[in-house]
Amino acid sequence: MKVQGLELTEIAQEYGTPLYVYDGEKISTQIQNLKKGFAKAPLKIKYATKALTNVSILKLMRSQGVGVDAVSIEEVKLCMMAGYPANEIMYTPNCVGFSEIQEAVELGAMINLDNLVMLREFGKTYGDKIPVAIRINPHIMAGGNSKISVGHIHSKFGISIHQQEEIMEVVNEFSIQVNGLHVHTGSDILDAAVFLRGAQVLFDMAMNFPNLKFLDFGGGFKVAYKPDDVQTDIFKVGEEVSEAFNAFCEKYGRQLELWLEPGKYLVSEAGYLLVEANVVKETPEITFVGVNSGLNHLIRPMLYDAYHQVENISARPSSALKKYNIVGYICETDTLAADRMLPEVNSGDILAIKNAGAYSFSMASNYNSRVKPAEVLIWNGEAALVRKREVFEDLLRNQVVLDF
Structure with a gap:
């Protein structure tokens, strides 16, 4: 078996086994597919670093014009080592102590919060001085396996869509600057319908926030695991989601950025x-x-x-x-x-x-x-x-x- 003309058996002989081998060309191809699929929208790709955090892979992502999403303070620091300015790193923690969020703020990372407790603490501490994004749980069951479905009502991720009132109370009480909304339903999602359902949740909620810069649709695109395996038609999804997004921006009154957070899609098959x-x-x-x-x-x-x-x-x-x-x-x-x-x-x-990968x-x-x-x-x-x-x-x- 060859990768970029190199025999994998010879690589195994040179470096020993077990051995992880990554095809950088395949990563680049996946990035280009996303850019082409969402060409009609102002797309920003934020690689979900938890999938593979090797600093050389992060540097490759940066060379291809891809941003990053980190879920721990350690991932934030790894991304900074790879050359990312802190203000280009989205930090999306889950169930961490507030001290870790404070450390991310001190480093200069973008903050994305997924629970009311931390949102309130953030408001008390920073008021209107530091912008923040909010991750919403849309109560959508999606994904190829219950363990990788994260947007349903029993998931620990995100603030429930049914808690909009409480979100607005906290935001208004502390004059919090909300610059983005985020939703992620799970992995191995095949078609645009799921993304559009999540999008509608964001579109409805976004009307409460006049100063948004982006809407983040997460990731979860399905990749092929078997020969002739079904996978996400990224061009069809990109076309339909971009159309809906641009229509929303017209209603909202100005153009926002459309963010995606692919992890597995970019590196799995590589x-x-x-x-x-x-x-x-x-x-x-x-x-x-x-x-x-x-x-x-x-x-x-x-x-x-x-x-x-x-x-x-x-x-x-x-x-x-x-x-x-x-x-x-x-x-x-x-x-x-x-x-x-x-x-x-x-x-x-x-x-x-x-x-x-x-x-x-x-x-x-x-x-x-x-x-x-x-x-x-x-x-x-x-x-x-x-x-x-x-x-x-x-x-x-x-x-x-x-x-x-």
């Missing part, structure tokens, strides 16, 4: 997790391929029942197809892929697990005291190391060892 087959284990029922990785490096299959396509990139051309369960080396039920037909796998073969390294852990893999970025046909592989000493780096 990523590969390369692993080596340690053992092929035959049982009366199942043939397991045990690899040198696991849920500590790719938790999505166990956490979300997520599907990741797997290819045996070491396969011989004449290899017959066989059914396998790809499992990890973690002492836990650790299935990465079940019932997969692959060319015959032998110990030492390299498997490529696709869609490993989003929520793979960023959710990785040292479970079972395993170290985290290296990361490699392919850009302009060249592979470059963008994070070193951890070593055993990294596991001890912050421990304070007592004598007994």
